Amino acid sequence: MLNxxxxxxxxLLELLCFYLIIQYNQNQRDIFLNSSNLFTGTLARKYNDVVTVLRLPKVLDSIQLENARLKASLKENLYVQNDSATRVQDSVYLQQYAFIPARVVSNSITLHNNILTLDKGSTSGVEQDMGVIMPNGVVGVVDQVGKYYATVISLLNSKSNTSVALKRNGYFGNLVWNDSDPLHMSLEAIPKHVRVERGDTLITTGYSAIYPSGIVVGTVESATLEPGNNFYTITVLLNNDLANVQYVMIVKNLLKEDRQETEKEGSHDQ
Amino acid sequence: MTNDILRYIGRIILLTLLQVLIFKQLHFPLGTFNYIHVLVYPYAIITLPIRIPRNLLILIAFAMGMTIDVFYNSIGVHTSALVFTAFIRAHILNMLEPRGGYNVNASPTRYYLGMNWFIRYLAIMIALHVVFYVSMEVFTFVYIQEIILKSIFSFIFSMVFILLYQFLFNPK
Known part of the structure; x- marks a missing residue:
C-alpha cells in the first residue's frame, strides 16, 4: 500500500469519499441525482430538436398533401351539379378544381418578365395555363411544362393579365404589373361610375377558368380618376409577397375542356 | 522518536476533539449569512513531519476525516477535503522549499521554519482545504456565489483560530 x-x-480515497457523500448525505445526493437528470434530460431534448428539424421537410410535404386534399373538398371548389329538371336532394356536388402541391425551385422578382420554376411537371398532371396559388394569394399561370418541372408566368410579368373583381360590388378589371415593386400592381378597366375606396378587397373572378373564384388577391391602396379618363387608375397592394413564396398549389380545372369546347362551338355559331 | 510519534497522535486527537466539541458548536451569524465554518483540524495534517510517507499521510487524513464526519453527520464531506489537503501538501511543500532544502527531521511549523514561511504555507493550505470543503458541502457550482462567500469567511475565521492555537502552544 505504501509503495x-x-x-x-x-x-481512490477521493472516489470513495464521493461515493460516501452521495450515499449518505441527502442534500448532496439530491443535487447529484438532479444534475445528472438535468444533464441527460437536456441532452435528450437537444437531440430531439435536431431530429425534428431534420424531419421537417417530410412533415411539410405531408401537410401540403393533406392541405391539397382538404382544399379540394371545400365547397367553393366544387361545381354545383344543379339540374333543375330532376332536382336531386343529395349529392349535388361535382368536383371542379383539384390542387397539385408544388415547391418553388427558382423565382425572380426583379426582372421585367418574372418567371418561377416549380418542381412538378407533366408526370404530376401539370398542364399549360393552369393557375398557381399560394395560401394567401395568387402566384401566376403555368407556362412551359416539362416532365418534372414547370415554369410559371408570375403575376409580376408584363404578360400576366389576371381578371379580378372588387369583392364589394363585383365590378371586375384586369390586374397588370408595371415594373413597380413586387408588392404593388395596377388594376385597369374599372369604370368611373363605380365606387372604389381605399382598402377594398379584390378577389379572383373565375371567369378565365384558371383560378377558382373568390381567392383574395389584394386590397386597393389608392384609386384616382385622371381628368378626361373613363377608368380609374388603381394601385393594388398584393395580399401575398411573391418575394418569399416557397410552397404553392397548382390549380387543375377538371371541367376546363368541356367549357372550352362549349365556348368554341358558341363562337362558331356567331 | 516515540515521543514525537506520541506527540503527533496527541495533536491529531486534540484537534479532532477541539473541532467536534467546540468549533462545531460555534456560530457567527453575519446578518442572514450563518454559514461560517471554523476548521482547525487541518492543522494536524498540515504540520505532520515533512518526511512522512505520502500514502501514510493520506491514510491518516482519511481516518481523521471520517472521525470528524461521524460527529458532523456528513459522511465523506470533511474526509474528501482532508484527503485532498494531505495529497496537495507535498506539492505545496515542494513549491515553498527554502534554498537549503528542508531539515530531515523538520515539521512544517513555525518552530522549524520561521513565522513568515509558516504563515504563507498555512494560508495556502487552509485556503485550499476550505475551498475544497465548501465545494463538497454545497456540491453544485450553481451556487458559486455561496461557495465564494463561505470560502472567504471560513478561511478568515479558521486562520484566526489556528494562529491563536499556534501562539498559545507554539508546537514543534
Whole structure:
C-alpha cells in the first residue's frame, strides 16, 4: 500500500469519499441525482430538436398533401351539379378544381418578365395555363411544362393579365404589373361610375377558368380618376409577397375542356 | 522518536476533539449569512513531519476525516477535503522549499521554519482545504456565489483560530 504512487491512493480515497457523500448525505445526493437528470434530460431534448428539424421537410410535404386534399373538398371548389329538371336532394356536388402541391425551385422578382420554376411537371398532371396559388394569394399561370418541372408566368410579368373583381360590388378589371415593386400592381378597366375606396378587397373572378373564384388577391391602396379618363387608375397592394413564396398549389380545372369546347362551338355559331 | 510519534497522535486527537466539541458548536451569524465554518483540524495534517510517507499521510487524513464526519453527520464531506489537503501538501511543500532544502527531521511549523514561511504555507493550505470543503458541502457550482462567500469567511475565521492555537502552544 505504501509503495504505490500517492496520486492513486489519493484518487481512490477521493472516489470513495464521493461515493460516501452521495450515499449518505441527502442534500448532496439530491443535487447529484438532479444534475445528472438535468444533464441527460437536456441532452435528450437537444437531440430531439435536431431530429425534428431534420424531419421537417417530410412533415411539410405531408401537410401540403393533406392541405391539397382538404382544399379540394371545400365547397367553393366544387361545381354545383344543379339540374333543375330532376332536382336531386343529395349529392349535388361535382368536383371542379383539384390542387397539385408544388415547391418553388427558382423565382425572380426583379426582372421585367418574372418567371418561377416549380418542381412538378407533366408526370404530376401539370398542364399549360393552369393557375398557381399560394395560401394567401395568387402566384401566376403555368407556362412551359416539362416532365418534372414547370415554369410559371408570375403575376409580376408584363404578360400576366389576371381578371379580378372588387369583392364589394363585383365590378371586375384586369390586374397588370408595371415594373413597380413586387408588392404593388395596377388594376385597369374599372369604370368611373363605380365606387372604389381605399382598402377594398379584390378577389379572383373565375371567369378565365384558371383560378377558382373568390381567392383574395389584394386590397386597393389608392384609386384616382385622371381628368378626361373613363377608368380609374388603381394601385393594388398584393395580399401575398411573391418575394418569399416557397410552397404553392397548382390549380387543375377538371371541367376546363368541356367549357372550352362549349365556348368554341358558341363562337362558331356567331 | 516515540515521543514525537506520541506527540503527533496527541495533536491529531486534540484537534479532532477541539473541532467536534467546540468549533462545531460555534456560530457567527453575519446578518442572514450563518454559514461560517471554523476548521482547525487541518492543522494536524498540515504540520505532520515533512518526511512522512505520502500514502501514510493520506491514510491518516482519511481516518481523521471520517472521525470528524461521524460527529458532523456528513459522511465523506470533511474526509474528501482532508484527503485532498494531505495529497496537495507535498506539492505545496515542494513549491515553498527554502534554498537549503528542508531539515530531515523538520515539521512544517513555525518552530522549524520561521513565522513568515509558516504563515504563507498555512494560508495556502487552509485556503485550499476550505475551498475544497465548501465545494463538497454545497456540491453544485450553481451556487458559486455561496461557495465564494463561505470560502472567504471560513478561511478568515479558521486562520484566526489556528494562529491563536499556534501562539498559545507554539508546537514543534
Amino acid at each position: 504505490i504512487p500517492h496520486f492513486f491512493s489519493f484518487a
